[in-house]
Amino acid sequence: MDVTELLRSASLLVPEEAATENDITVRDVWDHLAYDEWQIALSLLEELGDGSPLPLTFWEQLAEAAEQLRLERSAAWCHWRCSEIRNGMIRADLTLRPASDARRRTPIAGHGVLRPMWDIGNLSPTGGAAVSIAGLWVEDMPFLEPGDRATVRLVPLTPSHWKHVGTGHRINMHENRTVAGTAVVLEIQLPPTAVPTRRSTHGSTPTPAIS
Template sequence: MDVVRVLEAAALLVPEGVAADDITVCDVWDYLAHDEWEVALGLLQELGDGWTAPTGFWEELERAAALLGLERSREWCRWRGAETRVGVIRADLELRPVGETFRRTPIPGAGVLRPMWDIGSRRDGGEPDLHIARVWVEFADVLAPGRRAPVRLLPLTPARWRHLVPGDRIALHETVVAGGTATILEVEPALE
């Protein structure tokens, strides 16, 4: 299947009337007609925020990004597809500075880091019950120690995270010492 057919299949899934920043699916069709595939893919990704896009939509975009050799875009579409299945958790994460924790290098932004999180759960003895979630740094390739950025979290066990609400504070752990603190910005249930 070539990239044009994959992008067309995704565009056909977008309901009429969906728009994002004055972009509509008509704009996507115009770019496809002019062989501007990367632009069409980018527009479809933006349109994905304007409606309850099903997993199949994100899978088509993931295929298109792979065919175009756009690795970060492919991973983003895979991430968004996973969010439709498990829900969305967005937070404002601030990493502790170098010297206060073991981390000396930035964390990668494209969802490869899978740290443990103290989300308020306790074990029988009262100690924190840590849970794993991948981290996607929004709008940046990395997040350096001592810096802050909005992030998306993809829990390994989503049901354990359902109690979180905007304003809750959770702690990132890569070792016993917390490496950062995040304030929950948004929690949305799974779409599928």
């Protein structure tokens, strides 16, 4: 499909009664599509998608439209939302350790590139600390500097590892053995299929230990 078809198809998945904080509705999207104002229509659809849960197809179509328009940041965000629907999402208040106290000296890219390890209280078979991998998206900021604080969104690689995590929990971010930052969980949404993994001594994939 071309950009117009993708955006029009995605718009049909938005309930007509849905509205943003600025009272933007899908009818506004249709007005912009009528004049081939694709980038504006895409932006409005992203806003509408942030306000109410919409199906995976919606975000897949927006991602494809953004790629055709060569809007890299928008495409990355739409693909990220697809990942959230598939694997779940954890919002947290993250504070990075300052450069003087941590190995990292450079800022973290905010658009979902980094997939750090997280100490969420799981243990390895030997009883030591184990970590779970989750991608990181920084809300409203292109970068997060060492020592800074921001609200972040995490997409877990293995959602079942996070079943015991709840709001208010403190979790540590690792890029190596040292703690790179500490986050307080604000919200957690896991897919219904995120069931606890059975322990097995044969054929299982262990949770990585911190090394």
